[in-house]
Amino acid sequence: MEFQIVGAVTSIETIAEGAGIRDLAMLRKRYGLGKWRKKKGIAAVRLPDGTTAMAEIHWYEAHGIGKVKLKIKEWL
Numbered sequence: 108m109e110f111q112i113v114g115a116v117t118s119i120e121t122i123a124e125g126a127g128i129r130d131l132a133m134l135r136k137r138y139g140l141g142k143w144r145k146k147k148g149i150a151a152v153r154l155p156d157g158t159t160a161m162a163e164i165h166w167y168e169a170h171g172i173g174k175v176k177l178k179i180k181e182w183l
Contacts, residue, residue: 109155110179116148116164134167134175141169152179 124144128134134143147165154160161183166174 110152110177112164112177113151113153113159116150119146119148121146122165128167130167134169138169138172138175141172143167143169147180149183 122145125131125142128143128145131143135141145165145167147163149161150164151159152162152164162179163181163183164177165180166177168174
């Protein structure tokens with residue numbers, strides 16, 4: 108599902124880091140080495156049809172690489 112984050116992401120928490128990430132091998136192969144972390148937060152998102160809603164989003168992040176593989180986990 109494609110979406111766009113509107114505004115700031117709040118309530119950011121780290122879910123897993125390093126060897127605790129299941130997709131670590133894929134992340135390193137696709138995006139490169141880094142100190143990978145899986146994070147979650149709350150944000151307003153805009154869908155392709157123009158509707159805006161609050162959602163819990165999950166993503167992977169590494170220093171120097173940034174946020175990758177964002178997905179909506181739960182609608183709030």
